[in-house]
Amino acid sequence: MTDTIAHGERVLLGAILLDNSQLSRVNLGVKDFANAAHGQVFEVAARLIGSGTVTDALTVAEALERETGRKDWLSLTAGMTRDCLAPGNAPAYAEAVRRASIARHAARIGERLMQHAAADDAVSDAIRDLLELSAANRNHVVHILDAMQGALDELSNLSAGKLPGVRTGMRDLDDALGGLHAGDLVIVAARPAMGKTAFALNLAAAADCGVGVISGEQGRAQIGMRMMAIDGPASLHRMRTGALSDDEWARVTRVMHAAKERPIWIYDRPGPGISEVVSQARAWRFHQGIGVLLVDYLQKISGGAGKEMRLQVGDVAAQFKNLARELSIPVVVLAQVKREVESRPMGADGLGRMPYMSDIAESGIVEQEADQVMTLYRPEVYDETEQHKGVAIINICKNRHGPVGFKRLSWRGEYLKFGDLAHAEDRWGPR
Numbered sequence: 001m002t003d004t005i006a007h008g009e010r011v012l013l014g015a016i017l018l019d020n021s022q023l024s025r026v027n028l029g030v031k032d033f034a035n036a037a038h039g040q041v042f043e044v045a046a047r048l049i050g051s052g053t054v055t056d057a058l059t060v061a062e063a064l065e066r067e068t069g070r071k072d073w074l075s076l077t078a079g080m081t082r083d084c085l086a087p088g089n090a091p092a093y094a095e096a097v098r099r100a101s102i103a104r105h106a107a108r109i110g111e112r113l114m115q116h117a118a119a120d121d122a123v124s125d126a127i128r129d130l131l132e133l134s135a136a137n138r139n140h141v142v143h144i145l146d147a148m149q150g151a152l153d154e155l156s157n158l159s160a161g162k163l164p165g166v167r168t169g170m171r172d173l174d175d176a177l178g179g180l181h182a183g184d185l186v187i188v189a190a191r192p193a194m195g196k197t198a199f200a201l202n203l204a205a206a207a208d209c210g211v212g213v214i215s216g217e218q219g220r221a222q223i224g225m226r227m228m229a230i231d232g233p234a235s236l237h238r239m240r241t242g243a244l245s246d247d248e249w250a251r252v253t254r255v256m257h258a259a260k261e262r263p264i265w266i267y268d269r270p271g272p273g274i275s276e277v278v279s280q281a282r283a284w285r286f287h288q289g290i291g292v293l294l295v296d297y298l299q300k301i302s303g304g305a306g307k308e309m310r311l312q313v314g315d316v317a318a319q320f321k322n323l324a325r326e327l328s329i330p331v332v333v334l335a336q337v338k339r340e341v342e343s344r345p346m347g348a349d350g351l352g353r354m355p356y357m358s359d360i361a362e363s364g365i366v367e368q369e370a371d372q373v374m375t376l377y378r379p380e381v382y383d384e385t386e387q388h389k390g391v392a393i394i395n396i397c398k399n400r401h402g403p404v405g406f407k408r409l410s411w412r413g414e415y416l417k418f419g420d421l422a423h424a425e426d427r428w429g430p431r
Contacts, residue, residue, distance in 0.1 A: 005100045007083065009038040012093035013045070014084025017057050017077060020049045022090035032101035040064060041077060057081050166292050166330055169206025171420045172407040176396055177372060180292055180330035184400070185321040185369055187298070189335040189360045190376035191342065195392065196334045198226065198416040199376055200294045203332060205230050209291025210263035212284040214277050216300035220268045226416055227264075231255045233415035263288065273303035274316050278323055285327045293327075295320070297334035299361060314365025321369040336361045337375060342382075350379035350388050354406070357397035373398040378411060392418060 015022050023046060033039035044063050048055040057077035064073040165179025180186060180203075190196045197218060204211045205227065215223055229236040232251040238244045244252065265288060267280050277295065284290040295301065304312030304319075317333070324331040337355040346352045355375035357367055367373060375395045380388040392411040396404045410419045 005034055005097075006038075008093055008096045008100065009033055009035055010080045011084045012090060012097055013038060013041050013077075014080035014082070015087040015090040015093060016042075016045055016049075017055065017060065017081050018084060019087040019090070020055050022087055023049050025091045026094040028094055028097060028101075032097055034100065034104060037076060040068075041073075041080070167206050167208050168203055170202075170394075170407075170409055170418060172409070173394060176402055176405075176407060177399065178401055180332065181371070181401060182291075182328045182330060183325045184330045184371035185317070185324050186330055186332040186372045186374070187317075187335050187360070187366060187370045188332060188374050188376060189337050189355060191337045191339075191355070191381075193381055194376050194378050195411065195413075195416065195418070196376060197296050198230070199418055200296055200332065200334055201226050201230055201416070202418045203292070204264055204294060207292055210284070210288050211265070212281060212288075212290045212293045213264065213266045214272065214280070214293065214295040215266060215268045216271050217296045218268070220266050223266055223268065227259075228252050228255050229414075229416050231258070233412070233417055235414050236416055237414065263290070265290070271300055271302055274301050274319050275303055277301060278319065281323055281327060281331075285329065291329055293323070293329060293331045295331065295333040297336065298366070299336050310362045310364065313362035314369070317366045317369045321371075335366065346379070346383055350383055351377075351393070351406075353377070353379070353382060354393060354395055356395065367398065370398060371400045372396065380411075391421075 012026070016026070028042070030039040030043045033042060041060060041064070044067070045055050045060050048059060048063065053059065057080065058074065061074035061077045065071060163174055163179045165177065165181040167179055168174055168177070188196060188199060190199075197215075200213070201223070204213060213223065218226075225236065225239055228234060229239065232248065232255055234244060234248040234252050234255075238248065239252075265284055267277075269276070281290075281293050284293075298316065299313060301316050302312075304315035306312045306315055320331050320333055337359045338361050341353050341355050341359050344352045354377040357373050357375070359375070360366055360373070373396075375397060377393045377395060378388075379391065379393070390411050390413075392409040393406050394409055395406040398404065408421055410421050411417075412419070
């Protein structure tokens, strides 16, 4: 440990011993001190201050003598108070200690990576530890006034027309959700042929941040073709049959050139395990700075704990929720809906087969973990009468941030494109 780091730790501890109120301005833990004895002084001082005991060099030394049997603590703590000339500078001293701690722990992670570089999980473990190191050094304790100030800042952004979360590209959905929020697990469930994958890719196309796409269902070429159809727009059917018009070829070419600047990454291993998905998401967040993760789809992800399918799917959902919080991004996961919904009568309004939260396959634990649960429904799949043509319904079954209920969207099947029905204005500004 260098003399500079040791001195910084001593003056910080001296500041706390001279003015106990400075402890509340310090966001450190015992492991942030390079010197083990300094860490012991910090731990005991924090405990005594927390119990309401007047804490100084003498009381801390006496407590440490009782706990360790050593008799030289007073010379150390008294020296700390002598070294500190300005207790009010404790936050600045703490920041220097924090930076040194981060550098020290990061160096250890790098050394471990070099020693075990051949191991399969070495890189993933290093990325995880670096992300945890970053998260551990955030201040998670604030006064209520600071929390209110954060809320006021968010209100100011809303008043200025700034969407608090990641755009979905659909106005009514943005109004209901406020966008896709960092730390949230969002479940989007539907029967096959309703357009789940297309919906996720519409989210990717609209996002104003980097996007990671986990596709356990479709390969990269299929994903690429669908994105060209959405962004073009260009007919997916004519692409597949090689019958694009000259105008559509021009649009596809334009989309290809623009794709160089699009921060979207795809992982297309069939049926990936949850551990590899988590590792890939961490790598994208660390290296590419993604702001949202899209997963297609929940029941395709293996590796959940438990003997029953229900428990395995629930464990995977729980790990996705933890991942959203760890990376501080929204994680949007597609899911399957039970076949039983197709046996219900359509009803005069065509909504009889619209899925609800209980219709999601293995739904119990998924409901508990998710912050938003939505089901996607297109009545024209079952009834091709004119009233249902080009209409999709997103049913918001659970929403921690706002209202529930269903929203009608437009659906242009030729281009796999979801959008808004007629709207007078967009409160969130130009798209």
